[in-house]
Amino acid sequence: MAPAPMAGLRRASVLVASLALLGTGIAPAHASDLPSPELTPRPAELVDAGDDTGLRAAPREGTPAFYLEGGAGGADAADGGIRTFAAEGSSDGTAATGSISGRITYWANGVSQGGLATGVAVAVKWDDVAGEWAGYTSAEADATGAYSLTSLPAGDYAVLAYDDLAGSPLIPEFWEDAQHISWATVTTLADGQAVTGVDEQLEPLVKDRIAGADRYETAVLASQAAFGEEVPCAFVATGANFPDALSAGPAAAHCGGPLLLVPGTVIPPVVLAELKRLSPERIVIAGSAAVVSSGVETTLKGIAPVTRYAGTDRYDTSRRIVAGEFGTAPAAWVATGANFPDALSASGAAAAADIPVLIVPGIASTLDSASAGALTKLGAKTVAIAGSAAVVSSGIQASIGKLSTAPQVLRLAGADRYATALAIVRFVWDGQSSIYGFSASGSNFPDALAGAPVAGWLYAPLYITSEYCTSLGVQTQVTELGIAEFFVLGKYQPLYYNGWQPFRSC
Template identity: 60%
Template structure:
């Protein structure tokens, strides 16, 4: 059985290149959230999406990375891997280290059931093969892989304990073989200190001391020299609802300010990012002229989208940043829950969110004119009729270029949130290495997280403070998510319960 599990895990090492971004993580400043290149377009025929523009293109097949549900879960991988010991000549070199495990309690301890393999490229096989392997010490977790010839090796580690929640990894903290740190051995060389820690699915938090610092913690995943930084008021939500997808479209983060000042942590982050331009969402009542004056000194270009009200500002952001689009989300600007999830889904699909006065009996003429000028033939409405009226839906359907109007709503904000994510990620072939969780009771963390989640192709689930639904858990499994992160400190504890990564609502 152990051999079958090894084969299953090693079957999941399809090489895909990443973009080089690494996220900020409260307990570990450099976790390995590097997305792969997108290689596959969504298949609209495989889902209920009338047009695939609302769906995030998958990052690859489920075989692209080590599976998320421990060694047993890797059996979902579809690629054959040249398992079995290599026929390559043995040598006198070795690789050694210690394997530890991060428990759900956050405590690290020796992993006493680890199996570690040194992989080497075999030209004859046209694949990586196992050059040699070893078990970790049942007490200390230490291992030594002996008899290695001179060459370049990639080390892979997984837990052999049946049903283990720990996620297999390549050295160093990598889910993709192309992310792995290559270990080069000379003839007879002994390389020590190749240590690895395996973690459960829910790896930890990306968080700061407050909403502004949490947005910065997310932003630190972006490398310096970003095309843009969007700035919005962190005390109110309307302007940021459209700013998040616009930031993702531009390729930069969304940072928050109190309105009349810039926290030093935000100022320092903008200086580090060295953006080509800074874009403010909202008028001077949302982000003051004094803040603008400071922001203008931090980038070569500056822009502000300011309208007569939140809806006019939203229209200006969408028109200014997207120009044209085949699809978009429409959400109520009177409240934030539905629009939070729409912002995350839109960021992933690289389309905008337009907020409207949802209780109106019909779509206003300015929004109707914008939808026509955008050229969108598919409009998705976030929320039920209590959020966005049937009159608005009917008005959208009558626009000359709109071919499909799709309403996504549920009995609760969390039901709606999942259905929105399911629309973006629930079709056959969708995969995601990473996933994020944010509060459905407050808006800042989800708004700041949406651009980064969208940019790296990760779903962002808006959930209650202490649990997730079975539907969310099933989708996490279906997507073969390997690392999940909580944004902010909104809940009192992580979702661990009874040895499972999530407490069920």
Template identity: 45%
Template sequence: MRTKIAAAICGVAATLAMAAPAAAEGETTTYRLGGANRYETAVAISQWAFEPGPGEEIPVTVASGVDFPDALAAGPLAAAEVGPLLLVPKDGVLPASVKSELSRLDPLWINVAGGAGAVSSLVESQLKDYDDVYRLAGRDRYETATELAFEAGGIDTTVFIATGASFPDALGGSAAAGRLGGTLMLTRSTSLPESTASLLKYGQPTKVVVLGGTGVISNSVISQIKSIVPGATVQRWAGNDRYATTAAISKNTYPQGSDVVYLASGADYPDALAGAPIAALDGGPLLLTRKECVPAATKQEIARLGATDVVVLGGTGVVSNNAANLRSC
């Protein structure tokens, strides 16, 4: 399979990415991957990254475009299989853009993240028109995350643990897990779910990274992790808010910097979710921004990385041109 990720930064797929004029030395070039809605944006990200050759088939992972819990752990799986993460509605007819992209990719198989409450049987039946479909789901978001994590692999290397109650910390962690060949699981605020604890015990990872501060994941969870995997290095990567936390994830994942950074809205999950596996495969972090301006933590991290290319995920309705051009808040 040939991916367009490396070439895209040089301007390939211009019909999908609206590129700014060439940057002078020390400046950044901005590319925007967006569509009229979250489904079209995920398709634009997929088209930017993947161009199957004759006879080539690409694994595809799909997740809900309307709710985040079952989707959060899907990014590392897509990255592990070197394929895109597309978004689908909970029920009803598949969007035309998604159908067209599935036809273009000719999937090797399709993973569905979550149970019928996230992606209905009707949607699953339409996905079967394109290839074999494998649903990865548990009784709740925590079990679903472990099913996705097990399928992704990396449970014996680096495991990221994010809160299952909200999405921001998991988005940056998803991209980092994909880059490091690890995986991501979810936890409650004060205690590990049984399914998460069981997979940690089974995998015995060498490193466990807890994402976010004590306001989202308490120290008691870290204590539980240490008792389950006593041989693992356990760290907390966190900042004062969602923007600073994703910056901390980036700094720890790319201590030597990166030429490229992916930038998505911190107010909602869909665009960042679809972009996370592509950021991982491209070797760049996923950072979050406000709609109208870039928070200080994000801007400082872009400067530290030495990034020369900024790939903005989503249209101007979620990330304005001011934010895309890195105007400070």
């Protein structure tokens, strides 16, 4: 008969519940069924944005259904959070003799640190009758990090590894590198079978930096992290300036592809290779031939059909992108096109909510007729303004409120660009959870531009922060969202640990 779950299993159960790692009703997903991208979007069908503004983060439709419902603390920690199996024997009634073994290691300060002596492995078994996962047994690691889960009957198992050290910053994971059981690699155990090599390396919150040699390679690496082959679209914009890409980022997420950057007159080899890997159904150029040349367009046509959105100025280009890619939308963001910080935050928020960003001449006393027409045709019932009245005037806000569609008008603003960025993320993600989080510099634009569609597609917040530190407000919000993997975009921000400290505080 199988042994009763150890005390370590109960501790793991509480931990699992607090991170919303485990749920019911999701059948095993075997390795061959898992999606190919390194990072996986959350499916729309399991998420309710929870308000009627249309501004809340909303995962893309049609993404893999490998994500579990529930938020932080969703299970009842008082009884361990997950049901545990009663003792169970093998199929012929004899004592179960199957086993799963491996090694728990850990990573810190950018280096693999070897075996985790305080590691615990938990065998979580699929119950066909109950139609849910349940904890079965657990085992503590030895001094080298080795563990062995024994006396296991035949069945499907997911193995959870965690650090039993009080206050550990290491994030629990299922095998292999999965924060949710529905993403785990499932081990199917026959009667008496011994499975070895189920190894897991635990990592702290700040997992990695996504950064290339320059802004163009960084955008490529961000694309590779989120998007597989044969995407519906890929957007291309100049990396030398920001206006055209501000609206292009949310549009790229809307159609299911990345935003890649080019210098203007040539396509860097790394970008060309990524476009060929993506094999998009179409390529969209944001901006005129003055910023992305006709020669670049000719080269792109050799990969896929090309659409170009080019207006008489940055504002006209923005209007064309919004009209051409969205048509209509339940909500929209408005930001100044004269500078980038607030619009960067709006782009990430819009991409997450699957709505557009329209840039306007922010210091004008009223909304110009062309922008008013664009918002009216969009039919947005809510319009959010990114930034204070110093960047998007109170006259423009009043003009938006007088549109024939009578939208609700909100303004998200803080004392500076970073406070505005946090206010936007807090509003969009209020009451929700996310597995991933991203940050990019607020003093430079390229990495955040390319990061917006990636973060939006992955249902993840994009924090615009200082190059040197992260505010306590951002750190608190990262904790509240239950983010398990945090990525720094670009080489402008420090990947800071200070032992186990994930962020340098402002």
